[in-house]
Amino acid sequence: MTLARTWSVGLAGVAGAMVEVEVDMSAGVPGVVLVGLPDAVVRQSVDRVRAAVVNTGASWPMRRITIGLSPASMPKQGSGFDLALAAAVLAAAGTLPADSADGLVLLGELGLDGSVRAVRGVLPAVLAAAQAGHDTVVVPAGNAEEAALVAGVAVLPAATLGDLVAHLSGRASLAPHVRGPLPSPAPAPDLGDVVGQAAGRRAVEVAAAGGHHLFLTGPPGAGKTMLAERLPGLLPVLDERAALEVTAIHSVAGTLPPGAPLLSRPPFESPHHSATMAALVGGGSGVIRPGALCRAHRGVLFLDEAPEFPRATLDTLRQPLERGEVTIARASGAATFPCRAQLVLAANPCPCASAAGDAACTCSPLERRRYQARLSGPLLDRIDLRVDLPAVTRAAWLAGQDPPEPSAAVAGRVAAARETAAARLGGAGLALNSQVPGRLLRERWPVPRAALTLAERALERGLLSVRGLDRVQRVAWTLADLGGRAVPDGDDVAEALGMRLQRVAA
Structure with a gap:
């Protein structure tokens, strides 16, 4: 033939x-x-x-x-x-x-x-x-x-x-492969390792429950990286469809762990601040590969020392974070990758990053403003939660000798809150509060007007944009779900507003 x-x-x-x-x-x-x-x-x-x-x-x-x-x-x-x-x-x-x-x-x-x-x-x-x-x-x-x-x-x-x-x-036959039992995933870092930082622990719990992006600031040793690394352990285990989707991405990227054919835990990606734009969102001169943002699909993308990343590189995250996918076009063709990930940024308050706090800071006010301005306003406007972490005091460290609440207990509350949100949003094809469009939020799930008094004042004073007001309401719904309330009240809106404006006030 x-x-x-x-x-x-x-x-x-x-x-x-x-x-x-x-x-x-x-x-x-x-x-x-x-x-x-x-x-x-x-x-x-x-x-x-x-x-x-x-x-x-x-x-x-x-x-x-x-x-x-x-x-x-x-x-x-x-x-x-x-x-x-x-x-x-x-x-x-x-x-x-x-x-x-x-x-x-x-x-x-x-x-x-x-x-x-x-x-x-x-x-x-x-x-x-x-x-x-x-x-x-x-x-x-x-x-x-x-x-x-x-x-x-x-x-x-x-x-x-x-x-x-x-x-x-026909001389010999290849024996069909019989799939063996999937290995148990390695245990995730436990939130019980974090000493003190009640505000940080609360922010991580809210971020996990609603799928919100998070920005942590504070001096070295405050626990920013520890909190971010423990966020995936609070997220629910991926269902079969999501696990196959995540595994396919890592298979294409060549990052599947040996001996672990199926990724059942939400992934965690933490690229170095020297990463290029292609390494962060995907690309390449030949074969188009998924970047760190795509590999973090249905998981967490953590950018430590965020102001050290090139500003143009960070700004490429804005559209993919909104759309949940990124399309990379080259002369030879285009490739689309899903990238519905939670973004967690961490930053020191100033270039000198003194562990002793403001008292020992050697930076001028102009240097501090320039350092913080490396993160663009449009990118920060897409961050729902912004939390300042103080240095851990001796009293907090001594209090931490008693075991803090472990990840398992917090993950239980997160799962319950996600189930409540999914039941409410299921008719619209949504699962998380962070995914609700602003118009749909105002039409179908409005926060009571009486509870929005503080948020409306912040909007009037220019501390919030209209998009920021929508994000405050989404976080308020998450807080209500965690608290078992049918609708957010004034305390939920006040807490959500505080988590968003905390860094602005600083």
Whole structure:
């Protein structure tokens, strides 16, 4: 047979797209022509496949070989097409039965010795294959557990190209992979480790209950990083759909922890302040990869020492935080990544960051204003909670010798508050108070006018924008849900307003 077909999967963002691999052999000068918008990695796959075929013991056909990747208009990137190319070439050459690879989905990178190596993005690729009606996929042995997360698909792990050749020729069969029990996730840092900081603990609880963004300021050692790291432990465990969505993102990014095919806990990302714009929101000169914001989807993105980040880099977060997704466009195409994450910023009050507080600060008022102005007003306007953390006093440290309230107790209240909000907002397709649009908030879930007196005064004095007033009302609803009240009262609005204006007053 001079024509053979098989299937593989290409990736566009975190979504897979089926790619038909066709190989035609004809008379002429021996050589290989690869068509279908391949990138440099795919073009180099011809040399990898040739060496793998020869070192497996098969012969490379000395004919003119034309390889087509369809749809031809979609850019093909990555090394995951190697296994499909090898099977199609061997089938076209007659080494394998003509229809042995027809309809089979093959994923994997080939080493020169014929070994099949793990690749990124196997989970979204297998999901795409299942949606297209394929019920069997061949994947590298190192990706078998990840691929087995997709129900209804038989996963055949291949360690070498020779194993695949033996399977397709009928000499031996690849045993379907049986998914083992998922390992228990590592315990998250406990809120009981935080000494004192009642205001900070309250802010983290409110942020977890309503999905609100949070800004913590305070001197070094006040507990900003500790509080932020314990926020994911207060969030509910991801359901199956959310876990698959998060795992697919980390699979594409290549950041899945070894031995943990499914991410069931909300992720926590904390990039260094030297991170570039592409590292934060995603991008790259070749393959478009998800950035830290996308990897924090359904979890927490923590930016420590936030004023040290370039201002332009921070401002790129504004639109994705509002929309819950980011689209990265390049000349070769575009990719869309979900990024509905909670943003937590932490900052010192001034450049000198004296642990002794204002009494020992050596910064002039102008230096303090310049330092705080590195965070733009439009970005801060999207932060619902702004809390100043004082230095931990000796009295607070001594009081902390008694065990503080652990994460489990706080997480119970957070879960109950989220259930209350979901029951109220479910008819609108929403789950968290932070997701409610301002117009819908005013029309369907208005805060009683009598309770808004302080917030309206702040709006009149210019301390709040209209968007800020909407955010105060969202936080007030979260406080009411935590307190078991049907509607927010004046105390809820006052507390929400205090959490928003605390830094402004400072």
